[in-house]
Amino acid sequence: MGNMVTVDTHKLAEGSSFYADGQLQSVTVNPRYGSGYLSQVRSLTSGISVVIQNFSLHGEGAFRLPRDQESCPPVIAFFTCYSGVGQISYDRPRIPLGNGFSNINFPEYTAALSMDVKGNTPIQTLIVCMELAVFAELTGKTGDELIEALEMLNFHAGERQKKDWSRSIDFAQRMCGYQALDSFINHPRDTLFLEAKALELAALHIRQLEHLTGKTDQREAASQHVEKIAQACLILKEKMAAPPGARELARKVGLNHNQLVRGFREMFGLGPFEYLRAIRLEKARELIAGHECNVTEAAFNVGYSSLSHFSKAFRDEFGINPKACA
Structure with missing residues (x-):
């Protein structure tokens, strides 16, 4: 072809x-x-x-x-x-x-x-x-x-x-x-x-x-705070290797801690740092699969200080060892 x-x-x-x-x-x-x-x-x-x-x-x-x-x-x-x-x-x-x-x-x-x-x-x-x-x-x-x-x-x-x-x-x-x-x-x-x-x-x-299409009931966080939650997501993506704490993150986007957590759960079904864990692992998977770095480098690049903790989290998330993506 x-x-x-x-x-x-x-x-x-x-x-x-x-x-x-x-x-x-x-x-x-x-x-x-x-x-x-x-x-x-x-x-x-x-x-x-x-x-x-x-x-x-x-x-x-x-x-x-x-x-x-x-x-x-x-x-x-x-x-x-x-x-x-x-x-x-x-x-x-x-x-x-x-x-x-x-x-x-x-x-x-x-x-x-x-x-x-x-x-x-x-x-x-x-x-x-x-x-x-x-x-x-x-x-x-x-x-x-x-x-x-x-x-x-x-x-x-x-x-x-x-x-x-x-x-x-x-x-x-x-x-x-x-x-x-x-x-x-x-x-x-x-x-x-x-x-x-x-x-x-x-x-x-x-x-x-x-x-x-506006056909779903939006709760307070998903309707009033969607832009602030999106801003928090962006901060976590940009700072995933060294992210701010939950209260500092909330302060940065103009929410209190409860509003931040509730907003993440309503929009993603995850808390802020469950979300952080997931985007770290997804970024690491992309780095390894794209041959941009090896498993150890990928783990440290996304913020893991322990390779064993990273490997376990990766297996829990994707069902395979990180090396299988290379």
């Missing part, structure tokens, strides 16, 4: 079908074009499944996705890109999807048309698929409610004539997704953990969508 070559998905899949008897199937990449899985499926509780794409192609380019969706099961799909994807284009919704962004797909929507990818780069996406009846039972919502919210965002993007990305995934979605990917790939028998993360990721998608 040469630079910017466009190829049909059926060729990438060597003619294999993504669906059989209305069910998603695992499909490997044609070795002529690359390696890995175009689609790898794990069924969980009745009506819920997780699909990952975990592959790389020999060259940069795009592949067309099939338009015939008659055999697709009627599911709501919570779709998140983590690496390797330049852009996924849709007829509807018009907002494209790229690395670090998410979208929600419905049976009523036109399926994705094409995916632009980077050559020799791991392509990782994760999709939580949920039957409509299961979605309604778990959330008390209908698909129409989410479609209305998505159409609102889509309309505003069209008004601005802005061919922009869909919703950028937040910190909680990123960490949850990494844990789900690790569980799927490295712990195939731990179905309970994967199911918990799949449900959590779907819930985070919905919460973010409702927040963006």
Whole structure:
């Protein structure tokens, strides 16, 4: 596959079908074009499944996705890109999807048309698929409610004539997704953990969508103090190796200690220093995976003074040893 070559998905899949008897199937990449899985499926509780794409192609380019969706099961799909994807284009919704962004797909929507990818780069996406009846039972919502919210965002993007990305995934979605990917790939028998993360990721998608469209009740900290909490996050990211204490951090952003803690918990589900721990580990993972430094250097760069404490925290967060990322 040469630079910017466009190829049909059926060729990438060597003619294999993504669906059989209305069910998603695992499909490997044609070795002529690359390696890995175009689609790898794990069924969980009745009506819920997780699909990952975990592959790389020999060259940069795009592949067309099939338009015939008659055999697709009627599911709501919570779709998140983590690496390797330049852009996924849709007829509807018009907002494209790229690395670090998410979208929600419905049976009523036109399926994705094409995916632009980077050559020799791991392509990782994760999709939580949920039957409509299961979605309604778990959330008390209908698909129409989410479609209305998505159409609102889509309309505003069209008004601005802005061919922009869909919703950028937040910190909680990123960490949850990494844990789900690790569980799927490295712990195939731990179905309970994967199911918990799949449900959590779907819930985070919905919460973010409702927040963006003003359809969620905002508590005091999340409504009145959101900018100050964001400022506190920025301070922790910039000073993660030597962060201020909790009370000093609160003072810097103009909150009291209780408001700071409550704001972090309402926005992220974490206290300020649980959040600090998570961003330290995520930064260390990026440094190690990008070969910018070794494990010891990464640990000290993000503020750990003990390599053993860092290694344990890393395993607890990602389920693997730091050296496995190198």
